[in-house]
Amino acid sequence: AQSVTQLGSHVSVSEGALVLLRCNYSSSVPPYLFWYVQYPNQGLQLLLKYTTGATLVKGINGFEAEFKKSETSFHLTKPSAHMSDAAEYFCAVSAYQAGTALIFGKGTTLSVSS
């Protein structure tokens, strides 16, 4: 079985500051890991994903995440926050096989102040 824990339901940063959103996962099989973003009244959009290979994954809008198996973590970072980054972010995990569902964390709301 898979599960995801996102540490911190709300993170606030200043514009230009580092963004760090934390995600830890539990999986009995090699995981696929994802970060999604949700803007108000919209569906979820994929930011980035890790399947196999390079453990540092780059996504859209300057975000990246690093898969650390020893720490069972997949934290999301961005060097410099923009006002437009304010949204809700979800970490998700699925089993390392086709045709399985994503299990999502509870989400982290990112606020960016000027």
Next chain:
Amino acid sequence: DAGVIQSPRHEVTEMGQEVTLRCKPISGHNSLFWYRQTMMRGLELLIYFNNNVPIDDSGMPEDRFSAKMPNASFSTLKIQPSEPRDSAVYFCASSLLAGGGELFFGEGSRLTVL
């Protein structure tokens, strides 16, 4: 290309009424997922289909909920009878079985049961 299309976008109904939510997945996708999003419980997987066949419905809350996928281009989620605690945003998502697990989400159906 059109994304995942959900209807209605908003539904307000009274307790005891039947509610039907509809989803058209992305053409060519062969997996379809229904999720429910609430403030208290976050994103919960309700059910998912591979090649129109239900694979896991363990997330369906109770017998009042049912989902069908009569063909590759259409799915419904039905609640009968509806209750106020069913109020939530219901998301449909689709993916390719061999596509590395990425889900493509619709914009959601916001259900309010009075």
